[in-house]
Amino acid sequence: MALALYRKYRPATFAEVVGQEHVTEPLRTALAAGRINHAYLFSGPRGCGKTSSARIMARSLNCVEGPTPDPCGKCGPCRALAPEGPGSVDVTELDAASHGGVDDARELRDRAFYAPAESRYRVFIIDEAHMVTPQGFNALLKIVEEPPEHLIFIFATTEPDKVLTTIRSRTHHYPFRLIPPSAMRELLERNVAAEGVRVEPAVYPLVIRAGGGSARDTQSVLDQLLAGAGPEGVTYERAVALLGVxxxxxxxxxxxxxxxxxxxxxxxxxxxxxxxxxxxxxxxxxxxxxxxxxxxxxxxxxxxxxxxxxxxxxxxxxxxxxxxxxxxxxxxxxxxxxxxxxxxxxxxxxxxxxxxxxxxxxxxxxxxxxxxxxxxxxxxxxxxxxAGAPAAPQANRTAPADPPAGREPARSGSERVFERPSQRAARERETPQPRRDGDPAPAAAPAAATPEPPAAAPRPAADAASPQSTPGRVDVAGLRQCWPQVLAAVRTMSRSTEALLTGATVHSVEGTTVVLTHPAQPLVRRLSEPRNVDCIARALAQVVSGEWTVRCVHPSALSAVEGRPSSPPAAGARQAPRAEQPGRARTYQRPSGSAGPGDSEAPRPRVATSEPDIPLPPEPEEEPYPPDEEEPEPIDPETRARNLITEHLGGRPID
Structure with a gap:
């Protein structure tokens, strides 16, 4: 039976160990100086030379010329501990995977006190040391900490973290590494030359990659290829088919x-x-x-x-x-x-x-x-x-056709549903109307003023997502088109502010001031808080750039302001009887669900309040003023006080 390559070419000295110079050089120096420790820990991946180095360490310690970094190879201990030697009674190699219990540790401890038979030291090599149970380590702890002068422990493991901490702290730890490809190729070429078999150069990278940096695994793969080599040696095709790469x-x-x-x-x-x-x-x-x-x-x-x-x-x-x-x-x-x-x-x-x-x-x-x-x-x-080709295939895009003059662009269904009369009146006021015969020519604008673009002018689809970025030049129509982008920007800053904006609409834009309306008076007050106003202003700055001021009002306040027409009403429209009845306030029928006099909401603002000026659109023709109601007769203060006290007493009359 042929001997496996990893056993046949096992290193016999530290100089023959491949790819582990960071470990072998310090060990050689310590052996030459005579600084020998009582316990060593060799850790690293499988097949990288841990157990072989432990045997070389025992051979160097027991050589008749030693301790020496270079064993003579002629004395009895050197021949007994050679790669193919019979072994020595003073060097015990124990596999902890099958002998890691507490009983095995106690037996090893009892044998450790006996002096060596024919060598200088008794060496215990414990392979797969991480498989020793905690009870076994505890049984060895005292003798590892204070061993006899003739006793040396060498632990070899692939998982040093599983070794008991108290044991690991009493050893000299030498970590082994995977062998680099260059050193591995030199090893393989040396073995192939010793075997006298021809191997194609393209085979070596396949074998090295299959071995994964382990000398034992790599030599096993090469041994398999050499065993199946024909008269022409190991070819690349044979290696690819056999290794499955x-x-x-x-x-x-x-x-x-x-x-x-x-x-x-x-x-x-x-x-x-x-x-x-x-x-x-x-x-x-x-x-x-x-x-x-x-x-x-x-x-x-x-x-x-x-x-x-x-x-x-x-x-x-x-x-x-x-x-x-x-x-x-x-x-x-x-x-x-x-x-x-x-x-x-x-x-x-x-x-x-x-x-x-x-x-x-x-x-x-x-x-x-x-x-x-x-x-x-x-x-x-x-x-x-x-290559001179176009950057990307042009998509077959059709630009939206401009609507005829005097016709407004198509609006989304949601805008048609939620458009209020005051908003529709403002939009009609901003939409340029065709001149009729006999109408006077419009007055010329001042020279210093910059003409604003028409509010209802049709915009391409691309401009809808990116309105004018100059503050003061964004109109109501442009801001309404990009309002979803503003809401998305608000969402990234504050979810609560976005929820408050549900149902809010853009009423008007004056310079850098945006006026929003909301049908719920409590939400109007919440939106008017500085925190929410600043969040909306920052979102506007992100979408249309510039610095903005945001105001939120209730539609009732706008309705009260819009009650004063700034231009003569159209023919056929009903006039409110203000001139005939001076001093009487117009009263409107309260919508269902609105707040009454005893509710916590603030009363409706009158026209004379200090509200900022808001552009007043003309009165819509289809919404005449509601009929006036008779005002109740005034009640004197004494009667009003008596009624309040009666109501407080539950309806009982007072004396």
Missing amino acids: TDSALLDAMVDALAADDAKGVFGTIDRLAEAGHDPRRFASDLLDRLRDLILLRSVPEAAHNGMVSAPEEQIERMVAQAQNLQPGTLTRYAEILHNGLLEMRGATSPRLVLELLCSRMLLPEVSDDSGATLQRLERLERRLA
């Missing part, structure tokens, strides 16, 4: 198709992958490794020469060309999609479907809102401009 031709086809935005090529490669029987998960993992190499070649041109990218020379040339066709942002985005997709493939019932969805996501960056998709769209735009 993805053929580089499929990876090249996928990368080229992604670079050219060729959906047919991308999904055709996946179909070829399935026909060849490859695992979609393994293909996604290998494609992620290829993208990693392309990112390095794109960012570091000399990555292929300093060992950062390991691949055959002809494949390096193809990868350099591929890296030039893809921008770093695109490569990074592809890598992120594949990385997240590998997590989705874990446990998926149809890995091919998940792989196809990942590829479609890479081909269609427009569906994503992340920064990677934006970078990829910019890179596509740059490629089209460099």
Whole structure:
């Protein structure tokens, strides 16, 4: 039976240990100086040389010329502790995975007090030390803390955090690492030369990647390939088929198709992958490794020469060309999609479907809102401009036709439903009317005044979302069109203010002052609070820019002000009998559900109050004044007081 490569070429000295110079050099120095500790802890990934180093440590301690960093290899202890030696009675190697209980620890403790039979030290090598139970560690704690002079403990583990803290604090801890690809390739080439088998250079990267940085696993993979080698040795095709890795031709086809935005090529490669029987998960993992190499070649041109990218020379040339066709942002985005997709493939019932969805996501960056998709769209735009093609296909958009003169633009259904008579009158006043024959010409505007655009002038669809940004130049129609954007901005600042604005409408705009109306008097008072007013003003500044002042009033206040027509009423309209009955106040029928005299709401403001001037639109023709009601006869103060006291006493008469 042939001896496995990892046993046949096991290191016998610290100088033969590959890729662990950060551990072997301090140990050699300590052995040369005679500074030997009673307990050591070797930790690191599997197959990186922990147990081999522990055996070399025991060999160096018990050499007749030692303690020495370089054992002679001729004395009895050196021959007994060689990689193929029979072993020594003074060196005990214990597997804690099967002997980690408290009874095993007690037996080991009892044996530790005996002096060595033929060597200088008794060495206990406890492999997989993290498998020792807490009770077992407690049984060893006293002897590890204060051992005899002839006793040395060496713990080896892949999980040092699971070792009891009190044990770990009494040891010298040496962490081992994964072996780098360059050192691993030198080890493999040395072993292949010793075996006398021909191996193609393209096979070494596959073996190193399959080994994952572990010397034992990598040598086991190479041993498998050497066992199945034919007369021509180990070929690349044989290694790809045996290891199950993805053929580089499929990876090249996928990368080229992604670079050219060729959906047919991308999904055709996946179909070829399935026909060849490859695992979609393994293909996604290998494609992620290829993208990693392309990112390095794109960012570091000399990555292929300093060992950062390991691949055959002809494949390096193809990868350099591929890296030039893809921008770093695109490569990074592809890598992120594949990385997240590998997590989705874990446990998926149809890995091919998940792989196809990942590829479609890479081909269609427009569906994503992340920064990677934006970078990829910019890179596509740059490629089209460099090739002389149009930046993007123009969409077949039809601009809205201008309405005929004198006709207002179409309004949404919600605006037609909630438009109040006063608002409709203001809109009609702002809409330019055609001149009739015989009408006097309008007076010329002052030279210093800047003419404002018509309020009802038709706007393109694009201008609706971005009204004029100059303060004082935004009219009522423009502000109503962008009011949803204002509400969205308010939502980001205060949810409560947005809720209060439900039902509020824009009444007028005067310079930098926006007047809002709300049918509920309590909500008017809430909206008039400084906190809510400032929030609405900031939202207006975000949407239309500039500094704004916001006022919120009840429609009744506007109705009271609009009761004084600023121009003669139209023919046929009914006049309120104010001149015939001076001194009588107009009374309106109170709507149902409105507040009465005893309610907590504030009384309706009179015309004579100190309200700011509001533009007065003409009286609508279809809403005449309601008929006057008879005012009750005045009550003298004594009678009014008596009635109040009677009501307070529950209707009982007073003396």
